[in-house]
Amino acid sequence: MLLLSPAALCGQVNVLTANYDNNRTNANLNETVLTTGNVGPGTFGKIGAFPVDGLIFAQPLYAAGVNIPGKGAKNVLFVATMHNSVFAFDADAPASTTPLWQVNFGPSVPPSVFNCWDFDTEMGILSTPAIDPSRSAIYVVSDTFENGVPVFRLHALDLSGGHEKLGGPVEIKAAVNGYGDGNQNGVVILDPVQHIQRPGLLLLNNRVYVAFGSHCDQYPFHGWIVSYDAANVQQPSIVFNTTPDSGSGSIWQSGRGIAAGPDGNIYVASGNGYYDGDTNFGESFMKLNANLTLLDWFAPADWQELSDVDYDLGSLGPVLVPDTDLLIGGDKFGNVYVLNRLNLGHLGLPGAVFPQIFRAVDKNGIFNIALWNHETGPIAYVVENGNWTAAFRLVGGQLETTPFSKTEVTSDYPFQGMAISANGSVPGTGILWMTTGDHFYTPGIPGTLHAFDALDLTRELWNSDMNPRRDPPGVFAKFVAPTVVNGRVYVPTFSNQVVVYGLVPIRQPPKRR
Numbered sequence: 458m459l460l461l462s463p464a465a466l467c468g469q470v471n472v473l474t475a476n477y478d479n480n481r482t483n484a485n486l487n488e489t490v491l492t493t494g495n496v497g498p499g500t501f502g503k504i505g506a507f508p509v510d511g512l513i514f515a516q517p518l519y520a521a522g523v524n525i526p527g528k529g530a531k532n533v534l535f536v537a538t539m540h541n542s543v544f545a546f547d548a549d550a551p552a553s554t555t556p557l558w559q560v561n562f563g564p565s566v567p568p569s570v571f572n573c574w575d576f577d578t579e580m581g582i583l584s585t586p587a588i589d590p591s592r593s594a595i596y597v598v599s600d601t602f603e604n605g606v607p608v609f610r611l612h613a614l615d616l617s618g619g620h621e622k623l624g625g626p627v628e629i630k631a632a633v634n635g636y637g638d639g640n641q642n643g644v645v646i647l648d649p650v651q652h653i654q655r656p657g658l659l660l661l662n663n664r665v666y667v668a669f670g671s672h673c674d675q676y677p678f679h680g681w682i683v684s685y686d687a688a689n690v691q692q693p694s695i696v697f698n699t700t701p702d703s704g705s706g707s708i709w710q711s712g713r714g715i716a717a718g719p720d721g722n723i724y725v726a727s728g729n730g731y732y733d734g735d736t737n738f739g740e741s742f743m744k745l746n747a748n749l750t751l752l753d754w755f756a757p758a759d760w761q762e763l764s765d766v767d768y769d770l771g772s773l774g775p776v777l778v779p780d781t782d783l784l785i786g787g788d789k790f791g792n793v794y795v796l797n798r799l800n801l802g803h804l805g806l807p808g809a810v811f812p813q814i815f816r817a818v819d820k821n822g823i824f825n826i827a828l829w830n831h832e833t834g835p836i837a838y839v840v841e842n843g844n845w846t847a848a849f850r851l852v853g854g855q856l857e858t859t860p861f862s863k864t865e866v867t868s869d870y871p872f873q874g875m876a877i878s879a880n881g882s883v884p885g886t887g888i889l890w891m892t893t894g895d896h897f898y899t900p901g902i903p904g905t906l907h908a909f910d911a912l913d914l915t916r917e918l919w920n921s922d923m924n925p926r927r928d929p930p931g932v933f934a935k936f937v938a939p940t941v942v943n944g945r946v947y948v949p950t951f952s953n954q955v956v957v958y959g960l961v962p963i964r965q966p967p968k969r970r
Contacts, residue, residue: 469521469532472942475585475657475714476516477876480777483827483938488878490944493885493910495960496918501908503921503928504945505551505957511540511565512578513949514712515585516657517940518595519548523616525557533557533616534940534947535588536955541565541581541599543614548945551957560619562599562626566607570650573673577900580607585657585714585937587665588616589687594623596665596687598654607649611667611690624691629654629667631683631694635701635736639677645701651678656774657714662721662747663687664695670709670728674767680708680727680739682715682749697749699738705730705764706739710774711824711872712936716784718777718798722746726786728769732756734804740770742786742794742801755794755801755812763788770794773823776837779830783854785837787823791816793839795855813855818842818871825936827875827889829911832882836911838889840871846891848914862914866907870895872935874948877911887911888918890941892948894933904933906948906958921958930956 470487477485495501515537523533523545534548541562547553565579586597593616601608613625631647639645652669659666665685671678680699686692699706706727708715716724723745730739740760744753756770757763763770773787777798784801786794795813796802802812817823820842827838835851839860846868847860874892889911894904906928910916921928931952940947946958 470942471521471590472519472940473588473590474518474660475587475712476938479659479661479714479717480779481713481716481774482776482779482830483875484829484877484879485941486830486879486881488886488941489880490960491878491888491941493888493918496888496908498919498923500960500963501919502924502958502961503956504959504961507534507536507544507546507955507957508554509536509538509544509953509955510542511538511581511953512951513538513934513955514583514937515949516937517947517949517955518586518588519940519942520588520590520616525617528557531557532943534955535586535595536949537582537586537597539565539579539581539583541601543582543595543597543619545619551945551959558619560614562610562612563601563603566600566602570602570607571672573675584654584712587658587660589660592623592687593617596658596660598629598658598667600649600654609649609654611665611685613690623687624689627685627690629683631681631696633696633698633701635698637679637700637702638704645679645698647681647683651675652681653709655709655712657712659715659717659723660687661717661723664747665690666715666723668708668715668725670707674705674707674729677704678707679704680706680730682708682725682745684749695749697745697751699727699743700730701736703731703737703739706737708771710771713774713825716775716777722752724775724777724784724798726771726774728771729764729767732760740764742770742775742784742796744798744801753801754803755796756804757814758805758807763790768822773826776826776828778828778835778851783851785826785828787826789822791818791820791822793817793823793856815858817849821871824871825873825875827877829877829879829887838875838877840868840873842871843867843869846889846914848911862912864909864914864917866917869893874934874936874938876938876941878941879911889914890939890946892930892933892939895935902933904930904950906930906939906946928958
């Protein structure tokens, strides 16, 4: 049965994975409705909200032309929550409060289990799922509380009705040989109490890839990737551990998805941990093949210093620059890295010209960027805590160290959601969208959605504070990108809702009598 309408798929843009694509650019370059000319205070604003049952850390995903039984083909927004629920909403009915379908996977994990401050509410679905339109399936990882312990499961849900398929669900278990932290007689085991499933899922070459980091760096923990057959998730998994003979090396990436290039290889970054270039790869960018065999890596010369002071290399997951062999990364010290994916370089040398490493921001590190693959050259958008957001051009294989444009609007703690929308490189279509409002871990802070001219960041087109009665999104959700697609902006929040923005009717002046 064909569950995705071909006509709808051809005529609309889809967002099927975290950060918009497997390059993890945070960019939709097929946006033909929203422009710098029609996004403004009198023409753009809040047009609805979809209520859900928990906080939203996962990016909402969008699939066009899903055949819903009894309702026909619908453009559907899929939303996952920390209450272990997945909702499917009619994306074209922003005022509707009733989902097309909803499923819940069971009790979420209470924060008391982890003894950690990183999540002070329930733990359920944390990462962004991935959609396979060819199988009409959405893959999602839940964290449920069963018999007093957390349990990770990978689910494969049917897009049309939310029922399990393709062998789902399967309990996620993993073990590797090694004498690292927490090993039991030479075997290191993935412990759901110590680990979180933070990065967005990757769907690549008929396999689903799931990565894990830690709760507050509480020992013992490691970085993990577990891979499943997308056609039958019950088939034996493939496992990779970043530090089997030492410890740490989380793969968390501030929620950014595992990246994959046109070469069919996988790219991740690990955080604080031990590095030896043999079996342990903390503070490293890693390139793996589809079977999770390590092919290449890069660790900066000062990896030990970075690790000692909690300046995770893995704060920004790898961003692959389209149509090039380049990879961009960042760390919590504020360094930007530009690497060649064909030769990552292994252990870096102090003062080396390539890979390029320079400090782009002075405060609190880099957790998120957006990348516009513009016809004149790629542009990376980077946030400076409490100050500007800046646009850096990529020229001759390196980022210019001086930005060509900066916002005049000061940002907050650098946990912003970011996205670029544009119609390719057509003038007047590039918009940088940002969600702000963390105020340094203060819970319940109202968020703001901003829209800037992506080629002139001094020009703020609109923000949700301009019409405070109509447009506020609710409580800010850190790290997660807004989903900009087909003339709408879907903003996840910690107010148990996705707020929908779009073009609004222009008010006509009253006629004179």
